[in-house]
Amino acid sequence: MDPRFFLSASDPRPMYQQIVDQVTAKVMAGDWPAGQALPSIRELAAASGTSVITVRRAYEELERAGVISTRQGKGSVVAERSDLPVALMHEELRRQLDALLACAARLGLTREQVLARVAQALDSDPGSVSGSVPPPGSKP
Numbered sequence: 001m002d003p004r005f006f007l008s009a010s011d012p013r014p015m016y017q018q019i020v021d022q023v024t025a026k027v028m029a030g031d032w033p034a035g036q037a038l039p040s041i042r043e044l045a046a047a048s049g050t051s052v053i054t055v056r057r058a059y060e061e062l063e064r065a066g067v068i069s070t071r072q073g074k075g076s077v078v079a080e081r082s083d084l085p086v087a088l089m090h091e092e093l094r095r096q097l098d099a100l101l102a103c104a105a106r107l108g109l110t111r112e113q114v115l116a117r118v119a120q121a122l123d124s125d126p127g128s129v130s131g132s133v134p135p136p137g138s139k140p
Helices: 015-028 041-048 052-064 084-107 111-124
Strands: 068-071 075-078
Touching: 015 041, 015 052, 015 084, 041 052, 052 068, 052 075, 084 111
Parallel strands: none
Antiparallel strands: 068 075
């Protein structure tokens, strides 16, 4: 496990959110499998130069999102869910779609214009959507 995090004071996201995003990315990529122990709150705070309160908030957010589980006196581990990486990818896709729709609304695009642009993007890279990842809760 590579416990390094790249936190930046110039990033507009708060430090705790940067930690949440990086842990989530490591789990989605499969770098941190189910049951993988996370650094302790104190270890991560010392290694990243942030406060214990910042790391604790990140771990609380991750636990609330179901990415990790914490046992008193045992520490935090990646949640024991075999579907976790795929579920996280579906959540990321939903966030990106929300951002796309918000941008389209600011541009004043109609539904048809948005769909046409999505179709155009898909057509320009036909291998980008394979249909190989099932939706959450479905059986492959």
